[in-house]
Amino acid sequence: MKGLRKVLTPFAPDQSGAVSVLYALGGMVVIVDAGGCAGNICGFDEPRWQEQEVGAIFSAGLRDMDAILGRDDLLVRKLVSASGRIRCSFIALVGTPVPAVIGTDLPALARMVEKKTGLPSFAVSCNGLRTYDYGLEETYATLLKRFAEKVPEMELKERELSRPGGANAVCETRGESELPPHSRRAVGVIGLTPLDFFDAAEVRRLTSALRAEGFEEILLYGYEGGLEAIRRSASVSLNLVLSPAGVKAAQYMEKTYGIPYEIRWPVSLGRETLERLARISLEKAEKGQNLRILAVHQQTVADSWRAEIEREIPGAEVTTASWFMMNASEKRPGDRALREEEDFSSLVSSGDFGAILADPLLRELVPGYQGVWIDEGHFAVSGQRVRAGYRKALS
Amino acid sequence: MRTEMESVSLKSCPPGAAPTGSAMERVPVWYSARELSDLGVERIPDLFQLSKHLIFSSPATLAFNSPGAEGFGVKRAGLAIPDSVMLIVSPGCCGRNTSEISEMPQYRQRFFYLEMDETDLVTGRHLKAVPEAVKELAESLPQKPSLVMICATCVDALLGTDWDRVARKAEELSGVRVRPCYMYALTREGRKPPMVHVRESLYSLLEKRKRERGSVNLLGFFAPLMEDCELYRYLREAGVSRIREISRCRSYEEFETMAEANFNLCLNPECRAAADMLSERLSQPYVELVRFTDPERIHRQYQAFGKALGGEIRDLEEYEASKSEIQEVMEAFPGRCVSIGESMNGDPFEMAQALALSGFQVLEVFGSLTAENFHWIERLTKISPDTRIYCNQEPTMLYFGLEEGRPIPDFTIGKDACFYHPAVPSIPWNEDIQPFGYAGVRELYRRIRSALSQKEPSAPGRMPTGACDWTAAIKHRRTQS
Structure with a gap:
């Protein structure tokens, strides 16, 4: 059923992606929400907040009457007041479902705030319905357009x-x-x-x-x-x-x-993983078969793994799949964009993959899979730190 | 205790407005208990009015501002019924952090999601999918759930979704009980905040039954009271033979027997609306008991409660034991200085007043000051007028810990206070099991004794940076360690 998740938990949303780029820049990041989205980011998706440093991340603290009455002026007042007390080099407004539903014009709000505070201000139009990569995309583009300085x-x-x-x-x-x-x-x-x-x-x-x-x-x-x-x-x-x-x-x-x-992602999969795959490939070769591998991550990482595997293990065929945006120009025939839980299970059941490189949480979607599963944690997918850090800890 | 610079900034500030003079000096803003008391309940400063400023995402804010984030938030509370499951119907972002809860053994395979997309937001078509989703979910589980709790979020609050109607449709199609609960952060300061509503939703499942004499429900918490809480014994001595708590029910059938209670004890103000509802629907009257830290108040409350039950509660033994526990701790550690936060089981202002009364120096309190708890500030002022009162959610709290010459407490109570003072012994006091009455007081003082006997810091240092000055942060960290 579309949208129903019985195994996977929701992926990192666009506002988490946006904040992850803005976090360490020394600005004041205001999540235009009622509180829950800021809680999700600071309490969960932003490891630097939890384990290293507290950034200037604030919630707009919207309440029902703000939404009903459209009290944008109140939000501007809050922003101006905070900018007088918090040392920051810019102000970023990050959207969430609430401003998306009530149709808040965040770029206009950012312009008003910039005029009143004199600080560079901009908006990232997230809505919480898309995944983190959309937030990353818009934030990188906005930052580079706004702050890159001309070279002689x-x-x-x-x-x-x-x-x-x-x-x-x-x-x-x-x-x-x-x-x-x-x-x-x-x-x-x-x-x-x-x-x-x-x-x-x-x-x-x-x-x-x-x-x-x-x-x-x-x-x-x-x-x-x-x-x-x-x-x-x-x-x-x-x-x-x-x-x-x-x-x-x-x-x-x-x-x-x-x-x-x-x-490209220039970091190697690691000798241990490559040797393991080589052994499986050899076993397959003895039976006169090629090793088929499924690599699941964001597209660039999965593609880079494929390039390395195909370079190191002759005969291996790698299919990549991702839950996130995929550039058509980078896709090979057979590569798959995933949306629903069933997309993954049907891909695995129809693919005859001898090995799968993916977040361990996905394994629960294919309990009958008989091949070799290699844990490659992806925090944006499972949200599980231990699992995401599993391979890294080993290496 | 206040630095000169801070005094100037406060004096220059008109009553009722947050001081701003120290703003760019990167100092968190605070008021003394005396200043607040002088201003009075009618003029609580903007600093404490959350609608007047941005919200800082301090550790306390996570539990406070995000109703599903920590502790028994809406998500965990909604699953208080045995064998129930939850379907979170929302944009992906609202359910994101649930995976942390799902990792806890008792919540595995209990959270499910129906993710909305942009078209759903515009057309509301996701509501038509909910009954089908509930049916598919119920059929796919190895054991039929006792209840499917639908967790709705801010988006549907704005869309004005009639969740009772959707739940009825889902119930008809699936054949399982379905109830909505509302993780509406937007309504946090409204008439029915999420944590009030979720309690009402849970107890609304009780159907009228014949009331049983000698039976009482303890309402208010999602985890049981501490085993040695004297309240259980007092109730039994007063002729109560059955004491029920939702967290001790092992099955849905056992939960249903809560409808047989002769009366309810409401131990948490957030459960008042549910107690009212039960009083109206099931004719179960209720008595409200407050969690105090001061044995005198506990004693007076039990005496009044005994009279309401038509008898007397003999609490002298526990009363004396609590007082002597306090006395022993105070003799061993006279005049120690404490910092109290709000991320703990208790009202920080009440606790501050009680600890000050015992002889502790209350350096500071991190709390949400409202008209309802303002009377504790007035009481605190009489014994500790210089106690600093901070608002956890105020933006300048980002700078807490960077001020030069800031006094450091000997110990902290509450998870948030621990965060602000990572290098001193701490008592988180935020466990699921609920402290109450004399047993709670004795346990608190035992923990204080243990914390003050500690030599090592309780947690590694962690300093705010972000927009802050690294040099100052590092310097401060060195000073603390």
């Missing part, structure tokens, strides 16, 4: 000259970058969020991988470096996009500043 003309020309194909060539390779090492000094990373990459060790592996590729400076937008990293985003030589949700922002940066981008 000379520097742009140098960048143009330093890479093959010129500014119009979009670089979407999955392996080694086509850029020569000497121009690969600074890289901007779009899409790093705890909702996808829950463990800090995962982030360390990402930065190590990028350093190994020759990057001297790594700007992790929305993860560290605050708003200053966003401001400097126009000066990088490459944007690395870690999820489909980052493509829109990367395309904007390419169009506006001529910065090419690559869509």
